[in-house]
Amino acid sequence: MDWNEERTATLRKLWLEGLSASQVARQLGGVSRSAVIGKIHRLGITARETPIRPRTVAVRVSRQAPRTRAAAPAQARPALRPQVAVMEDLTPTAGILDLSMHSCRWPIGNPDAGDFGFCGRETMSKRASYCPDHTQGAFRRFRSPSEIDAWTRQSLPQERRVL
């Protein structure tokens, strides 16, 4: 796989649109995330107008004395949020009648709130239940709702994010 003009243009476009290096690599196919990062550096387009998140500057701060913290009352356990609430931060693109044989069936929204639907994006194969992004989360073990929340917010391309 070489960086011909077409692939380079696609890379430039997707990267400047704000997709992450791994998302660009998946989109292009045949290249790794490292290859994409290497290329964007050589092209000198490393900075984007709409970064996924603000530049974080790595500042090594010497370790301070460990914070001592009074033990929290054992009873103060926050209730876990139900998963339907956790997944509300994306807009569904498909209702149940819109689903085709290769639509992502990842549920989005809350049935009781009337905004329930499905991701609806293309699956890779006809029989797959989810699009590539949601496949990653569907078969992963999550330890807590906040983990699902974090994954939901960062795993999908920016333009579909509502928050």
Place this chain on the structure above:
DNA sequence: CCCTGATTCGC
């Protein structure tokens, strides 16, 4: 463990 971009360096 999932992920992010940055850097290095043998090819």
Place this chain on the structure above:
DNA sequence: GCGAATCAGG
């Protein structure tokens, strides 16, 4: 120029 390996983070 290329990108795997590594680093340094979230």
